Amino acid sequence: MNDNQNTNENGKPGKKLPNIPKKPQKGSKFNIFWVYAAIIIAIVAAQFFFTSDSGKKVTYETFESQMLLPGDVDKIVAYQTEDLVKAEVYINKDSLAKKAIYKTDKSKSAINLSNTPTPTVYFEVGGKFSDLAAKLKESQASLPAGRKAISFQAENRSNPLASWFLSIILPVLLLIGFWIFMMRRMGGGAGGGGQIFSIGKSKATLFDKESQVNITFNDVAGLEEAKTEVMEIVDFLKNPKKYTDLGGKIPKGALLVGSPGTGKTLLAKAVAGEAQVPFFSLSGSDFVEMFVGVGASRVRDLFKQAKDKSPCIIFIDEIDAIGRARGKNGVMGGNDERENTLNQLLVEMDGFGTNTHVIILAATNRADVLDKALLRAGRFDRQIYVDLPDVIERKQIFEVHITPLKKSEELDTEFLAKQTPGFSGADIANVCNEAALIAARKNKTAVDKQDFLDAVDRIVGGLEKKNKIITPSEKRAIAIHEAGHATVSWLLEHAAPLVKVTIVPRGQSLGAAWYLPEERLIVRPHQMLDEMCATMGGRAAEKVMFDTISTGALSDLEKVNKQARAMVTIYGLNEKLGNITYYDSSGQNEYNFSKPYSEDTALTIDREISALIEGQYQRAISLLQENKDKLIQLADILIEKEVLFKDDLEVIFGKRLFEAQGESGTPGHITPVEA
Structure with missing residues (x-):
């Protein structure tokens, strides 16, 4: 399948678009550290260019014998440095030109930008100015008559530039650097690479003509109804005149709702690939920041950018991060910053100054916790439910994901679809990947059918534990438990x-019975009771065979309790309580500490749940006592082979009486049951 293939407005393959590489951004972003570097370079340059050269260093004895006494010295300038005196000696021009001792390497001398004369040599004398004066007086005591003694000019020198830098500039630079470092650490890279000055800017990724998304609707298998809804939005942006001529208005937003892994984000990527308009993509958590007001600021900046590029689409993934209902968590303390962000989003979507030709796409799997103001018409006009795929859609999804695999044979995707009921699109992609890993682990050159079946077992049941130590008595107990599940489910019509069925340990279970239930849109009480009875078959088999029970039925009891409680408190299927439900689809009961029924009703509910479970438990015991010989036979074969299939049960029990009814529906969940 070609990733670059586009579709026209009729959904048919259209002209192939070339991959357009994203153009590099012009110019460079401002960085505050450039300013620091420029200041430091300027200070170093000032020190290098404007500091005078003191010349070549000589000892006082050399100065005295070769310069002072011969009469070459023009003047001496001295200044105090800590515990010694530094004297710079200026030689007269005639001596400077004649004697080789005064010639210096010009390449090593400092740059003198001024025309003032520079000292030729310098020497240092310990002590103070008085000590230097005494030395000069002593050295010139025997000068010829008529020759004037040379004295020094005392100066008070310091480096004001260096002192100013060390006392003022350097501490300020260190403080600013430490502050920016802390802002980077606390901001978590917020605002474009952690720059504090852009923390209120939107973090949305823009996809336009320069950065195309190669995923199209052709790459999204199944989801036909959802694709129809979003394709209409794309078509409206491409051809608005077709709708406006009839008086229609552009929808404000569409909310994709569904279980995790059903393809909501993939569908949004396909919209980005199909739409010939700018597409902004970000997550709901991108608005959240530790600084007050940042979320609302990012919302404003996002819609400002979108308005500048309208018509365009904004996609917010996991919108429940900022769209939760306001005022529900007042007991624990409300998050005002999140509510401010939500308020700004509500205003931008349909406030006094509404943005036109900006469509919002959002995705969530928690639509029940969203604020009602966010879901009203005029904001999210459409709620598109992305359900788990049925058997036909699972086949289409398998055909997409097995294409890149190296297969040993032509795989029957319809068979694979029937073996994976209740799987989402992400689960199917995981099955295909796991099958390839299993084949590689077995050093195969291609992936075959058995690898896919092993992958399904691996994902649903867990990793097979071949080294788990099980005693013979425990192994028989596990075999009896799993044989009880298999026997009861085989004898009941609606199970x-x-x-x-297997007694090979997988994950946390010591054994498992794998079922292929029907995909029912509605479930009747007798169907639920048959399922509960089959689930209690494991513990009932232990009771029949050993006259005792074990802890191996934990997951069975958990499942049965959920089913019984749902029958009594949710679906209104209990005769004593009548047609009443305590289910709250809005989720408000999560924040209440009181139950929506009285203590007497609570007692009745507990009794009815217990009666339902115990009734099916006794029913399973009766079925197993009637077929005890077949139960023992099945357990013995299971101990020997460890894994039994449907054909093995037909040898023991004969053809299932309800086979026709059982195959009339499409497969449902594969349910592993712990031993």
Whole structure:
């Protein structure tokens, strides 16, 4: 399948678009550290260019014998440096030109930008000015008559530039650097690479003509109804006249709702690939920041950018991060910053100054916790439910994901689709990847059908534990437990058809019975009771065979309790309580500390749940006592082979009486049951 293939407004393949590389951004972003570097370079340059050269260093004895006494000295300038005196000696021009001792290497001398004369040599004398004066007087005591003695000019020198830098500039630079470092650490890279000056800017990624997304609707298998809804939005942006001529208005937003892994984000990527308009993509958590007001500022900046590039689409993934209902968590303390962000989003979507030709796409799997103001018409006009794929859609998804695999044979995608009921698109992609890993682990050159079946077992049941130590008595107990599940489910009409039963440990379970239930849109009480009875078959088999029970039925009891409680408190399927439900679809009961029923009703609910479970437990015991010989036979074969399939059960029990009814529906969840 070609990733670059576009579709026209009728959904048919259109002209192939070339990959357009993203153009590099012009110019460079401002960085505050450039200013620091410029200041330091300027200070170093000032020290290098404007500091005078003191000349060549000589000893006082050399100065005395070769310069002072011969009469070459023009003047001496001295200044105090800590505990010694530094004297710079200026030689007269005639001597400077004649004697080789005064010639210097010009390449090593400092740059003198002024025309003032520079000292030729310098020497240092310990002590103070008085000590230097005494030495000069002593050296010139025997000068010829008529020759004037040379004295020194005392100066008070310091380096004001260096002193100013060390006392003022350097501490300020260090303080600013430390402050920016802390802002980077606390901001978590917020605002474009951690720059504090852009923390309120939107973090949305822009996809336009310069940065195309190669995913199209052709790459999204299944989801036909959802694709129809979003394709209409794309078509409206491409051809608005077709709708406006009839008086239609552009929808403000569409909310993609569904279970995790069903393809909501993939569908949004396909919209980005199909739409010939700018597409802004970001997550709901991108608005959240530790600084007050940053979320609302980013919302304003996002819509400002979108308005400048309208018509365009904004996609907010996991919008429940900022769209939760306001005022629900007042007991624990509300998050005012999140609510301010939500308020700004509500205003931008449909406030007094509404943005036109800007469509909002959002995705969430927690639509029940979203604020009602966010879901009203005029903001999110459409709620598109992305359900788990059915068997036909799973086949299409498999065909997409097995294409890049190196297969040993032509795989039957319809068979794979039937073996993965209840799987989402992400789960199917994981199955294909896991099958390739299993084949590689077995040193195969291609992926075959068995690798896919092993991948399904690996994902649903967990990793096979071949080294787990199980005693013979424990192994028989596990075999009896799993044989009880298989026997009861085989004898009940509405129990899920068995696929296989195993006593090989996987994950946290010591054994498992794998079923292929029907995908029912509505479920009746007798169907739920049959399923509960089959689930209690494991513990009932232990009771029948050993006259005792064990802790191995934990997951069975958990499942049965959930089913029984749902029948009594949610679906209104209990005769004593009548047609009443305590289910709250809005989720408000999560924040209440009181139950929506009285203590007497609570007692009735507990009794009815217990009666339902115990009734199905006794029913399973009766079925197993009637077929005890077949139960023992099945357990013995299971101990020997460890894995039994549907064909093995037909040898023991014969053809299932309800086979026709069992195959009339499409497969549902594969349910592993712990031993």
